[in-house]
Amino acid sequence: MDSEEDSFVQLPDGPESPEQLRGEIEQSKVRPGEGTDRLDPDGPESPEQLRREIEQFKELYSLLEQDCVKLQTAKEATEQRTQELRKEGKVLHKILEHQMSLNRGEERAHQMELFAAQEENTRLMKEKQVLKNKLEELKRVPQGDLVMMQSGLPEKKMVFKGLAANKDDMNKLMLTPRIRYPLPGGSALITFEKAEVAQRIIEVKEHVVKLSCWEEVEDLDQCRMQVQAAPVEILLPSALEIRLTQSSRSIIVSDLPKGDIPDYALLDKLELFFSKKKNGGSEVESREFQEDSRQVVLTFREDGVAELLIERGYIEVPILGEKYKVKISPYMNGDITNLQLQPSCCPRTVLLSGIPDVLFDESMRDTLEIHFQKASLGGGEVDALAYVPAGWTGRAVFVEDTG
Incomplete structure (x- = not known):
């Protein structure tokens, strides 16, 4: 901090104010027509004293100007800092608003997740109660009378895979x-x-x-x-009753070669062969390899292709450089009518x-x-x-x- 001498102007000893000083100067002036004999030794100051006082007032004025410059510089620095603080305040306000928006979004997301979990829990509790009621009903039925008919079961589709x-x-x-x-x-x-x-x-x-x-x-x-x-x-x-119907788009390919041929390679060869019209086939929609019976189920996109292939019975298929005679059988769908x-x-x-x-x-x-x-x-x-x-x-x- 500046010392008191740098921050404040010290008035010299003399009149208490400039107005008093000007009054004293006026009193010391010699009017025209008056001689020096009228000067009072105890009256106004001499010109030399006035010059010294003027010099003191000049110094005082210079100090006042310096203080004014310092005050102006401090004012400009304060205004610049104020602008900087306002800019920082605006940036911080935007950051705070963005963070509050993110927090609100996360809170809404958590609320949605909690609501979904509560709904799922309610649904599972209802399913659990339904299953528990069914279990209690089964326990109350005598073992000899426990018969479940088709009306209490959903429709099931079955496929004949036997020979x-x-x-x-x-x-x-x-x-x-x-x-x-x-x-x-x-x-x-x-x-x-x-x-x-x-x-x-x-x-x-x-x-x-x-x-x-x-x-x-x-x-x-x-x-x-x-x-x-x-x-x-x-x-x-x-007891089981099944209504069997022949598929119009699927066939069963059996009598497949055994050996070191991987299942995926065999499926690729069969799909490629039966997808060609010159071989009596069409575009293959799906394929399935049945490991227990070593049979392949091919399903075509067009109707009627399966019937023509089934009529042929046997077809020679080239697989890995050799021809194998495979059997074409109908693919049967089964609907449970009584269980x-x-x-x-x-x-x-x-x-x-x-x-x-x-x-x-x-x-x-x-x-x-x-x-x-x-x-x-x-x-x-x-x-x-x-x-x-x-x-x-x-x-x-x-x-x-x-x-």
Whole structure:
């Protein structure tokens, strides 16, 4: 900061104001016609004193001008800083408005996500309640009277993939049921070689399984877990009526060559061959390789192409430099007209539930298999075991027991 001498003008000793000084000067002037004898030694100041006072006032004026310049410079600097601050304030205001807009957008997005999640949760809760009600109804129906008719099932389209052994079997359709069974987390399905072992495990209901973890530590007690055993009940078809219709755009290609030909290469060759009009085909819409029967289903975009190929019966197809005689058969669509189901219990399979998530998957499977193989605990030889850890869901597929 400037000192007081730089910031303020110090008035010299003398008159209190310029007006008083001018009055004193006027009194000191000699009027015309008057002699020096009229000067009062105690009266006005002499010219020399007046000159000194004038010089002092000049210095005072110079200081005032310097102060004025400093004040003007400070004023200009203040105005410039004020403009800069206003510009910064406008920029900060725009940034704040933009950030508030983004925050509002994010808040709306979060609200929409929350609303969608709530609607999905409500829908799932309703579906859960509906399924729970249906399950309660099934439990109240006696097992001998549990029959589900076609009116309670959605329409299903079925495809015949079997082969007739002789003429007597032409009017028969053999189906192999594949039942999908949902498995919740913390459960396992264990299948024994003998049905009586499974029955003993089910009768006990609750089993205490020892977890021999860290066996090298002698003073650590063995852990234990408690699981529940229950029978596995599924619904199997007892009566089935299907209306079969021949597709006008699809064919089944069989008698395919066996060897080192990859499935995708075989599909490419067949699609290329049957898409040409000179071979009696047309543009192929879709293709499907059936691994269980080693047959290929080809679907054309045009109607009538399949019928002409079926009439030919057999066609030679060049594949990898050789010609193979393949068979062309009709592709049959089936609509279920009547389906009756009855409950059935899997004799050799047991459902284990309430399994805690305390071991890795492989370790838990080994622990369960070792425990239920012990004859001293009522177990026996295990044929298969499937485990679903807590927090996951699984699906088991049951097929006909041929053992």
